[in-house]
Amino acid sequence: MKHTTKRHIYYHSSVVILLLLGLYLITMFSYDRLKQFVAIGFVAVIYALWGILHHYLEHTLTAKIVIEYVLIGSLGVVIMFFLIAV
Amino acid sequence: MRKVLHHLFFPKESNNYRAKLLHPSSLLVIIVFCLFASLFLPTFQKHHPEILGVATNISTEELVALTNQKRIEAGLAPLTTDGQLTNAALQKAQNMLAKGYWAHNGPDGTTPWVFIANAGYKYVYAGENLARGFDTSSAVVDAWIASQSHKENLLSPNYTDVGFAVLSGTLTGDETVLVVQMFGNKTNQKPLLAKNETLLPPTPSAPITTPVVSANILITPSPVIPTIVPTQVEQNSSDTPNTPETAVAAVVSQPLVNAPSLAKNIAVILLGLFIVILFFDMLIVKRNNILRAVGHNIDHILFLTVILLSLLVIGSGVIL
Numbered sequence: 176m177k178h179t180t181k182r183h184i185y186y187h188s189s190v191v192i193l194l195l196l197g198l199y200l201i202t203m204f205s206y207d208r209l210k211q212f213v214a215i216g217f218v219a220v221i222y223a224l225w226g227i228l229h230h231y232l233e234h235t236l237t238a239k240i241v242i243e244y245v246l247i248g249s250l251g252v253v254i255m256f257f258l259i260a261v
Numbered sequence: 262m263r264k265v266l267h268h269l270f271f272p273k274e275s276n277n278y279r280a281k282l283l284h285p286s287s288l289l290v291i292i293v294f295c296l297f298a299s300l301f302l303p304t305f306q307k308h309h310p311e312i313l314g315v316a317t318n319i320s321t322e323e324l325v326a327l328t329n330q331k332r333i334e335a336g337l338a339p340l341t342t343d344g345q346l347t348n349a350a351l352q353k354a355q356n357m358l359a360k361g362y363w364a365h366n367g368p369d370g371t372t373p374w375v376f377i378a379n380a381g382y383k384y385v386y387a388g389e390n391l392a393r394g395f396d397t398s399s400a401v402v403d404a405w406i407a408s409q410s411h412k413e414n415l416l417s418p419n420y421t422d423v424g425f426a427v428l429s430g431t432l433t434g435d436e437t438v439l440v441v442q443m444f445g446n447k448t449n450q451k452p453l454l455a456k457n458e459t460l461l462p463p464t465p466s467a468p469i470t471t472p473v474v475s476a477n478i479l480i481t482p483s484p485v486i487p488t489i490v491p492t493q494v495e496q497n498s499s500d501t502p503n504t505p506e507t508a509v510a511a512v513v514s515q516p517l518v519n520a521p522s523l524a525k526n527i528a529v530i531l532l533g534l535f536i537v538i539l540f541f542d543m544l545i546v547k548r549n550n551i552l553r554a555v556g557h558n559i560d561h562i563l564f565l566t567v568i569l570l571s572l573l574v575i576g577s578g579v580i581l
């Protein structure tokens with residue numbers, strides 16, 4: 176139990192660090208649309224892979240969970256694409 | 262109605278203890294809707310710019326004032342608006358719209374210096390900053406100041422003159438407002454302004470013998486431009502005014518709906534809505550000890566929050 180909690184803390188801390196790094200990248204390219212979009216895509220891919228990997232290590236990975244992470248990641252990318260396109 | 266909203270937003274038996282909007286099918290519908298809106302709204306904007314367009318209020322007068330304000334704050338002498346540089350900037354903007362490119366150099370290799378030379382400005386130092394898609398003059402200058410290379414150009418002691426062009430048109434398929442800023446110096450003196458805004462005696466400097474090229478700064482050595490073969494810039498007599506300082510003084514447009522604001526508001530509402538739904542979904546499930554095989558809501562909340570924060574901090578325009 177203790178071991179699982181510790182693993183959760185490591186996992187969530189690493190997600191926060193990765194997402195903050197992504198936010199830094201996105202703001203760094205705030206006036207370059209292409210680089211901005213690439214950075215958002217990168218953050219979405221990392222987030223989805225990290226989430227899937229975590230569920231895999233927890234032995235809770237199912238096809239539905241993979242789809243959920245892919246869809247939430249895609250939603251973030253598509254919303255940014257919408258903002259850039261309009 | 263209440264039941265439907267509850268079904269959409271909160272976990273309960275009818276939605277298998279997962280808010281319906283978080284189901285893969287609902288997410289897919291929203292993604293497809295966003296993609297459709299990304300294609301439809303720009304098309305509508307193209308055909309009805311008076312209804313859905315880009316609200317713009319950019320004037321050369323304001324751009325000059327803001328540029329000089331930044332220079333004075335940095336202890337530098339303000340720049341003087343030069344008619345020839347203004348004409349060069351206007352020719353560059355017209356050339357970009359006519360040939361459909363967004364770059365310092367044209368597709369045929371025409372450099373900004375060709376426009377400056379064709380305008381009759383004999384420079385020792387010259388530079389160029391570009392911007393597009395901004396709605397106000399202060400947003401343009403702030404974006405340049407936020408970029409190190411553009412800031413170096415704007416706050417360079419090498420320049421004494423400036424010329425601006427603000428032009429609206431279609432560039433690479435998008436209705437946009439282009440801003441071209443051209444800097445120059447006909448002598449090799451670098452006037453400096455002390456913090457108390459008094460002019461210091463000119464500091465003589467040795468002319469640079471090697472051209473320095475960077476992202477947006479190109480300094481060509483003194484005294485003339487022998488290596489440049491001036492390419493005649495496409496000129497339209499009706500578009501080329503005699504007094505360029507006042508020719509493209511401002512671009513002001515006020516459509517019924519400002520497209521960038523609309524897009525930003527929709528995106529913020531959508532992301533905010535999902536963050537709130539995920540939060541309550543997580544809370545209710547935890548409180549009721551419901552077991553289900555789904556992803557971690559906290560992950561999704563963190564990811565969507567990063568997207569929301571990015572959306573709030575990124576600028577509306579692009580600089581080059």
